[in-house]
Amino acid sequence: MNDKFLPVGVLRKLYSDMALIRHFEDKLVLLAQEKSRVVGMQILANGQEAVAAGVVNALEPDDVIVSNHRSHGHLLAKGADPQKLMAEIMCKATGVNKGKAGTLHLAVPEINAIMTSTIVGASPPLAMGAAFAQQYLDRSNITTVFFGDGAAAEGSVHEAMNMASLWKLPVLFVCENNCWAGAQHLREHSCVENIARRADAYDMPGTTVDGNDVLAVYNTASDMADHCRKGKGPAFLETRTYRMRGHGEHDPCHYMDPAELEKWGLLCPLKTFRKYLEEHQVLPTDQINDIDRKAALIVEEAVIFGDESPFPAAADALNDLWIEEENRH
Amino acid sequence: MVMMSYGQALQSALDIALEKDANVFLAGEGVGTSIHVDPNLPTHGLLEKYGPGRIKDTPVSEAAIAGLAVGASAMGLRPVVEIMFFPFITLASDMLVNHAAKLRYMSGGKTDFPLTVRVKAGVNFGAGSQHSHNLEAWIAHTPGLKLFYPSNPADAKGLLLEAIFDPNPVIFVEEMLLYWMQGEVAEGAPPVSSGKANIVRDGTDCTIVTYGGAVHTAMQAAETLSKEEISLDVIDLRTLVPLDENTMLESVRKTGRLVVLHDANRFCGYGAEIAATVAEKAFSSLKAPIMRVAAPDIPVPVSPPQEAFFKPSPEKVISAVRAIMG
Structure with a gap:
């Protein structure tokens, strides 16, 4: 896996992020079963942790990310405060967005996660606009956008890819191909198996990697981020992974093939990476266990913080639509 | 006061905004090089003055044009994008209705979208209902979008300046058939306040x-x-x-x-x-x-x-x- 001989610090960070994301979302699975704890749809990315950790760790802190309805992993890897994130998912006043985003629309501009959209296919044009601003302002940063194989069928994605390539904008398009668009399998909703083939149509480099291999994701994302940062235009990274749960926690998954699910379960990105770290003696087992214990503790504290936080006042629903006159430049 | 047409008044507002704030840029289909050449058109001459870095001719991609405005404004720029005819706004509507209008609210006031969308309206030029369709009620029915609709050259200039420097998203409707209408317009850049009939x-x-x-x-x-x-x-x-x-x-x-x-x-x-x-x-x-x-x-x-x-x-x-x- 580690053919580029990454430093131990990077490997440890990758595993820590993946462990935190897994613990965080496993907890949401449980909370979603108690309807009063979290409201709305819980749309999770269990099984896709290597994509979030691999891509985000390949970015600079000032790089921007634009995410979608399956955003928790991206935001945690980017450095969002787990307590404020959990409180927001619980729609509490102490959440990152004061309880106005909920689980699906999280925006954390303080870590340059400026926008998240649940409109499938909307994130790429938003990211293209953000990347235009980076180019316009002559910044050395890039914008990375996460979208799924389902979103790849939206026209807006193609408009964004064309414009980004035409203007050589620094956008890293990350298509998280988890094999499912709602209840439709990739073979039922896409005319191509490898969505990265579409990059060629927009004259940008496109590569498909094993999305469950965090080092493959990290290394390829690093190269592509470098390409974007050097002003060579956008790049397209397709990560082949699998949605281990339903579209959301409300989904009974009756349409999923248990054999396929089992096959991908064996390819769990955390198990694979843990095995690698142990076998290559990168980290001793007790240190890996410590990372897992710490992640579990962070999540427990986040849940306590969320549970103990108040809901926002009902009338505060009327605030935040407009910037008021006194705040004008 | 100087006499100028409604279209020139819009042009003057764009010129002032571009001059005043380096974060203002224009984008749209033919905002630089247009199929029409007429000094009364709002973006006439701006490409020559400000160059292709700030006056961006785009592909025919309304969703991407609106997405450009939303994404760039979230980063602090002040985009002024054009959707050529009012009915075409349907192609841009996801970016405007679900994003420009809602993302500030849903971010709890953390992300701002100081963008302006110029759109041309008008009935009586024989182009039919896919070029002529006044959809202002659609826009007005979406909380989070301001909606300006000037009727004369003086307001065209003042309200466009107000729109561009408003920190909220503004849909700015231009009455195409008035582009050639003459009227007295204030010199300089006094904006016309919104919400004042x-x-x-x-x-x-x-x-x-x-x-x-x-x-x-x-x-x-x-x-x-x-x-x-x-x-x-x-x-x-x-x-x-x-x-x-x-x-x-x-x-x-x-x-x-x-x-x-x-x-x-x-x-x-x-x-x-x-x-x-x-x-x-x-x-x-x-x-x-x-x-x-x-x-x-x-x-x-x-x-x-x-x-x-x-x-x-x-x-x-x-x-x-x-x-x-x-």
């Missing part, structure tokens, strides 16, 4: 509330009716969101009668909101039912007699006023 004719018998090109229809009707000693108070709303309720309510309290006029379709049109607001807040002042003069509920026809039939005329306004004058 203009009483364009002072009268005592009946209030006309209108906006955009229909203001001129109302003024023609007022001129004709003045010969019958019926005096109209004509109110040009100038901005539909925010709406200046006070000016129209004060007028209705004075005249006791209201005719609402717009070029858009009647059913669920913006005029219904005006009528409802007046009925709720000034009912006791009304001496007669509120009348709406609007387009029939059909797509804009292409054939000249049918298109003329579609567009509310001064005669229709006169009939409505006479009907409630008793």
